Every structure is written in structure tokens, then in C-alpha cells.
Amino acid sequence: MIRFRYIVIGLAAVLILGGLVRAAESRFPPPEFENGHEFPQTTTPQTREGVFAYIDSIVLLGTLGLATYLALKKRRRKAILGLTVFSLLYFGFYREGCICPIGAIQNVTMSFFDPLYAVPIVVIIFFLLPLIFTLFFGRTFCSSVCPLGAIQEIVLLKPISVPRWLESGLRLFAYLYLGLAILFAATGSAFLICRYDPFVGFFRLSGNANILVFGACFLIVGMFVGRPYCRFLCPLGVIFRQISRISKKRVTITPDECIKCRLCEESCPYGAIQKPAEQWTKEQYKKSKIRIAFLLILLPVLIFLGGMIGKSVKNTLAQMHPTVRLAERVRMEETGQVEGTTDASDAFRTTGVENVELYEQASNIRQSFGLGGILLGAFLGFIIGMKLILVSVWRERKDYEADRASCFACGRCFEYCPVEHKKRNERKQQ
Amino acid sequence: MAEKSPDRPDRRQFLAETMRYAALGVFGAIGGITLAKRHRLVKEGLCTEDGPCSGCSQFVKCYRPQVWQIDPYKCTACGNCATHCVLEESAVKCVQVYPICGYCKICFGFFEPNPYEIDEGAENQLCPTGAILREFIEDPYYEYTIDESLCIGCGKCVKGCNTFGNGSFFLQVRHDRCENCNECAIAAACPSDAFVRVPADNPYLLKKAGHS
Numbered sequence: 001m002i003r004f005r006y007i008v009i010g011l012a013a014v015l016i017l018g019g020l021v022r023a024a025e026s027r028f029p030p031p032e033f034e035n036g037h038e039f040p041q042t043t044t045p046q047t048r049e050g051v052f053a054y055i056d057s058i059v060l061l062g063t064l065g066l067a068t069y070l071a072l073k074k075r076r077r078k079a080i081l082g083l084t085v086f087s088l089l090y091f092g093f094y095r096e097g098c099i100c101p102i103g104a105i106q107n108v109t110m111s112f113f114d115p116l117y118a119v120p121i122v123v124i125i126f127f128l129l130p131l132i133f134t135l136f137f138g139r140t141f142c143s144s145v146c147p148l149g150a151i152q153e154i155v156l157l158k159p160i161s162v163p164r165w166l167e168s169g170l171r172l173f174a175y176l177y178l179g180l181a182i183l184f185a186a187t188g189s190a191f192l193i194c195r196y197d198p199f200v201g202f203f204r205l206s207g208n209a210n211i212l213v214f215g216a217c218f219l220i221v222g223m224f225v226g227r228p229y230c231r232f233l234c235p236l237g238v239i240f241r242q243i244s245r246i247s248k249k250r251v252t253i254t255p256d257e258c259i260k261c262r263l264c265e266e267s268c269p270y271g272a273i274q275k276p277a278e279q280w281t282k283e284q285y286k287k288s289k290i291r292i293a294f295l296l297i298l299l300p301v302l303i304f305l306g307g308m309i310g311k312s313v314k315n316t317l318a319q320m321h322p323t324v325r326l327a328e329r330v331r332m333e334e335t336g337q338v339e340g341t342t343d344a345s346d347a348f349r350t351t352g353v354e355n356v357e358l359y360e361q362a363s364n365i366r367q368s369f370g371l372g373g374i375l376l377g378a379f380l381g382f383i384i385g386m387k388l389i390l391v392s393v394w395r396e397r398k399d400y401e402a403d404r405a406s407c408f409a410c411g412r413c414f415e416y417c418p419v420e421h422k423k424r425n426e427r428k429q430q
Numbered sequence: 431m432a433e434k435s436p437d438r439p440d441r442r443q444f445l446a447e448t449m450r451y452a453a454l455g456v457f458g459a460i461g462g463i464t465l466a467k468r469h470r471l472v473k474e475g476l477c478t479e480d481g482p483c484s485g486c487s488q489f490v491k492c493y494r495p496q497v498w499q500i501d502p503y504k505c506t507a508c509g510n511c512a513t514h515c516v517l518e519e520s521a522v523k524c525v526q527v528y529p530i531c532g533y534c535k536i537c538f539g540f541f542e543p544n545p546y547e548i549d550e551g552a553e554n555q556l557c558p559t560g561a562i563l564r565e566f567i568e569d570p571y572y573e574y575t576i577d578e579s580l581c582i583g584c585g586k587c588v589k590g591c592n593t594f595g596n597g598s599f600f601l602q603v604r605h606d607r608c609e610n611c612n613e614c615a616i617a618a619a620c621p622s623d624a625f626v627r628v629p630a631d632n633p634y635l636l637k638k639a640g641h642s
């Protein structure tokens with residue numbers, strides 16, 4: 001509703017302003033030519049968007065299907081790599097990175113909160129298709145369709161392994177990023193994911209210098225740490241992690257029975273291969289039971305603490321909203337705390353909207369940030385609590401397995417499995 | 431492959447399956463709600479094609495993608511358009527709507543406030559790249575045309591024309607160049623909230639001639 005009022009005021013302002021400008025148009029009466037000169041037409045070159053939207057959706061469906069087939073049935077790293085390159089070229093360099101399923105999170109969020117925003121159907125398709133595929137087949141979207149994943153996949157040179165605790169800790173950034181992106185999209189402040197997309201500048205071969213440097217850092221780190229953006233920052237990645245845990249099918253390292261040769265152990269650059277779990281002793285069981293009980297009590301405390309912290313930073317968060325910034329500036333100008341005006345405050349004054357109205361809008365936005373901040377903090381508290389609980393649970397695992405959540409379905413491990421090679425030879429001989 | 435691992439307790443599989451369909455339901459709901467909302471908004475008049483929905487039977491049109499455009503009545507020609515676009519050379523350029531133009535001999539969009547002389551000398555021009563062509567039509571009328579390959583979208587001429595003239599110069603996102611970013615970098619930096627989303631097949635917001 002806040003937003004709605006804001007837009008109505010804006011519209012009214014446009015009408016008034018429009019009226020003023022229109023009045024100004026008659027300052028100099030347009031000429032009537034005697035020599036028969038005709039007014040040239042103003043050119044309006046059309047967008048490429050209309051057609052491409054539909055082509056993109058079809059290409060997305062096709063690549064997703066193919067990626068799934070290659071990772072689950074065909075099981076060839078080379079073929080997967082080929083598709084990865086194609087996606088990088090098409091979605092990345094040719095279509096220049098927009099719209100992507102990661103950013104679509106924000107459009108969908110905004111559609112739920114901004115009463116006047118409608119998501120184009122292409123964006124809905126780009127949002128839902130990868131989620132549905134992941135729900136049934138694991139992260140095949142990440143394997144060879146996502147252009148951001150693809151560019152990192154290709155620069156990977158000499159992967160070093162990241163300790164599990166560090167990996168898990170760094171992943172909190174991704175949850176934080178997801179929470180912030182949703183908060184800012186819901187309040188109509190900004191599209192964080194798009195603004196800080198590290199690779200889109202490379203796809204377009206131009207862009208904001210800071211972001212290009214940021215992206216270059218990711219690529220350099222990405223030469224030694226597999227897919228740093230995917231593992232530690234991608235907001236869609238953490239959603240994929242959760243839903244691939246319950247996927248119907250998934251990538252398996254060996255096509256058949258695992259013979260525990262351990263050859264695949266080191267093959268995954270993303271640390272997704274889990275060793276068979278050792279049976280715990282009675283002692284260990286007991287210990288972990290106590291720990292879980294303790295952590296279960298801790299969970300609500302963490303959620304509460306998170307909420308408190310979230311609430312206390314609401315004003316900082318609200319700074320992201322242009323209206324809040326504008327209101328603060330205008331107030332400072334009004335009370336004489338600053339000299340001069342900014343473009344934004346000048347533009348505001350030409351709309352003829354009262355200062356108090358602006359302040360009220362801003363305080364409403366701050367209020368929604370208060371609630372949003374609490375939710376964001378509670379969400380992070382919950383995630384931290386759950387992480388702690390999950391490491392204390394013993395799960396049966398007899399074979400070398402790819403962790404459902406972390407596996408990008410890149411297919412590197414297939415080539416290391418002797419069972420796989422035996423199968424391939426058998427197939428060849430037939 | 432995965433589903434036939436016999437070591438897994440059945441309970442877990444059952445749980446996963448239930449959750450899978452629950453998740454599918456959630457995705458379906460998200461898709462359904464967003465689509466329904468879009469449909470409602472289009473009906474209520476989001477369709478800028480011909481005002482409120484007239485049931486034009488071009489169903490597909492309601493679902494067209496959107497692109498960015500500048501509302502010329504809101505733009506204050508602040509200059510950010512020239513510098514904030516993700517493209518090296520901004521996708522925003524100045525356009526001229528001829529029927530609004532006064533064809534003035536002394537154009538406030540073309541000349542410096544106090545020109546040395548009323549001629550096409552570069553030192554007399556407002557435009558930093560000399561992108562405006564001035565052509566004599568008949569006494570006392572001159573036609574002003576933007577050479578888009580030179581225009582950098584700085585809006586200097588727009589400011590001049592709007593303040594003292596008819597306002598026939600104004601800035602527009604040129605869609606042969608625009609990448610259609612999900613969040614337009616200029617929109618994020620625009621002080622006057624002038625960027626709006628418009629349907630991709632009707633992507634310009636040209637000023638209309640006040641007279642005629």
C-alpha cells in the first residue's frame with residue numbers, strides 16, 4: 001500500500017509537471033512552412049526483446065533437458081563440458097547475461113510485494129524451470145546451463161580443497177545475500193543480485209569498473225578454488241542445495257556398485273564427494289545426542305538473537321531505498337544542516353509534493369525494513385542453528401557418494417571410476 | 431540409480447517424496463499467483479497498447495516482456511544517463527520530436543547561453559560532441575537534428591531546450607543499443623525516478639505535440 005500511494009503521488013506529479021511542460025511547449029509556436037518542408041519522423045528502433053524472449057525460453061528448456069540427459073544417462077564429462085561452453089556463449093556472451101534465473105528471484109519477490117509490478121512471463125519461466133529440473137534431477141542447471149557457473153567452470157585450473165568448516169562458514173554469505181536480495185526486492189529498494197553480478201560485465205565486455213575488478217577477483221580465485229561464486233555467494237545456489245536434497249534422481253559417481261577403490265576421492269574440485277561414514281561408537285552416539293539436545297535449545301535463542309540484530313540494523317538497511325535517502329537529504333536541507341541541493345532534492349521539489357509527505361513515506365519504508373530486518377536476522381539464526389545440528393547427526397553412507405546438495409553435476413568423477421570404464425568397454429564390445 | 435539404493439530406510443524415501451511434491455506445489459503456487467496477478471493488472475489497464483484492456487484478443491500481447499524507458503516529463507536531464515549506463519557509450523540518447531520544435535533561429539538547446547556568434551562554430555555550441563546538426567529551412571526557421579552516433583546522452587541540450595524552449599529535445603533509451611538489464615543501472619542512479627518499465631513492443635515514451 002505504501003508503494004501504491006507513492007506511485008499515485010508520482011503519477012499526479014507527472015500530470016502536473018506534464019501540464020507545465022505542455023504549457024511551455026507553446027513558448028515558440030511551431031512553424032508552418034511555406035516551402036512545403038515536412039517534419040521528419042523521430043526514429044524508434046525496436047528492441048530485440050520480443051522475439052528473443054521466446055527463443056530464450058526454448059533454448060533454456062532444451063539445454064536443461066540435454067544437461068540432465070548428459071549428466072544422468074550419458075555420463076560423459078566431455079559432452080557436459082561442450083554444453084557448458086555452449087551455454088556460456090549463448091546465455092553469457094550472446095544474450096549478455098540478462099535475464100538469468102538468479103536475478104529472477106527478485107522479480108518474483110517484487111511481484112508479491114509491489115502492487116503495480118507484473119512479472120513478464122519469460123521471467124517466470126526462467127525462474128521456475130531450473131527449480132523444477134533441480135527438484136527432479138539434481139543441480140543439472142548448475143552443471144552446464146548457468147552462464148555464471150560456466151565461466152567459473154572454464155577458468156578452473158588447479159583446484160585446492162577447502163576445509164569443510166570453512167566451506168560451511170563461507171556459505172553463510174550466500175544465505176545472507178539471498179536474504180538481503182529478497183528484502184531489498186520486496187521493499188522496492190534495489191536489485192542487489194543484478195547490481196553486484198560479478199560476471200555480467202565480462203559477458204558485455206563493459207561495465208562499472210568496480211564490478212569488473214570484483215569479477216576479475218572471482219575469476220582469479222576461481223582458478224584455484226572451484227566455483228567460488230556458486231559455493232559462497234550464489235543466492236539461487238543455496239535454494240538449489242535444499243531442493244536437490246529431495247530430488248528424485250541425481251548424479252551418482254559410479255554407474256553400479258561402488259568397489260571402494262577410492263580413485264574418485266580427489267576428483268571433485270568442489271569438495272562434494274563424501275566418504276563412506278564410519279560407524280560411531282556407543283560413546284560417540286551418546287555425546288552427539290546430548291549435543292543435539294543442547295543445540296535444539298540453542299536454536300530458538302539463535303533465531304531470537306538474529307532477529308534482534310536484524311532489527312537493530314534496520315536504519316542502515318533502509319538507506320538502500322532511494323526514497324529514504326532522499327527524505328534524509330531533504331530534511332537536512334530543510335533544517336539547514338547542509339548547504340546546497342542535490343539533483344534528487346531538486347527533482348523532488350519540482351514535483352510539488354510536500355516535505356512531510358516524503359518524510360511519512362520514508363518512515364513507512366523504514367518500518368517495513370524493521371519487520372524485514374527481524375525476519376532476515378531470524379532466518380540467518382535459523383540457518384546457523386540448523387547447520388550446527390546437521391553436523392552432529394550421523395547418517396549412514398556405505399559408498400563413496402556425491403553430496404546431493406554440493407554436487408554441481410559437472411561429471412568429473414565419472415571418468416575416475418573404474419566401474420564406469422568397465423561398463424563403457426562392455427558397451428563398446430557389444 | 432539413486433532410487434534403488436536398498437540401504438536407505440524407506441521412511442526417508444517416503445519423506446523425501448512427500449517433500450518433493452510439496453515443493454512442486456509451492457512452485458506451482460508461485461507461478462500461478464504471479465501469472466494471475468499479471469493478468470489482473472493487464473486487465474486493469476497496464477496494457478499501454480490502447481488504454482485499459484479492451485479484450486483485444488491478442489492474448490500474447492499481455493504476456494510480452496518489458497524494457498526500460500525514460501518518462502520525459504519526469505527527467506531533469508541531470509547527466510547521469512551519460513555516465514551510469516553499463517555500456518561504455520550510453521544506451522540513452524537525445525531525440526527530437528520535430529512537430530514540437532519551434533525551429534528557432536536561436537535554439538537554447540543548440541547554443542551556449544551567451545554564444546559568441548549565432549553560427550555553427552563549435553565554441554558556440556552547447557553539445558560537447560557537436561552531435562546536433564543545424565540546417566536552414568526557410569527564414570527564420572532552422573531544423574535541429576541529433577546525430578545519434580555522436581550523442582552521448584548527457585542531456586545538456588535537453589536542459590536548455592526544456593528551460594527556455596519548447597522541450598522538443600528529450601532523452602530516451604535507444605533500444606537498438608540497450609541491453610535491457612534486469613535492473614537498469616541508470617534507473618538506480620536516476621535522481622528523479624524517471625525510469626519506468628514499458629512493453630517491449632511499444633518501447634518509447636515520446637512527447638506528444640501539444641497543438642494540432
Ligand code: SF4
Pocket residue numbers: 102141142143146147148149150229230231234235236237240
Ligand atoms: S550455483 Fe548459482 S551461479 Fe553457480 S551454477 Fe548454480 S545457479 Fe549458477
Ligand code: SF4
Pocket residue numbers: 500504505506507508509510511585601616619620621622623624625
Ligand atoms: S538519470 Fe534520470 S533525470 Fe538524469 S538524465 Fe537520466 S532520466 Fe533524466
Ligand code: SF4
Pocket residue numbers: 498514515516517520521522603607608609610611613614615616617
Ligand atoms: S538497461 Fe542497461 S543498457 Fe539499458 S540503459 Fe539501463 S543500464 Fe544502459
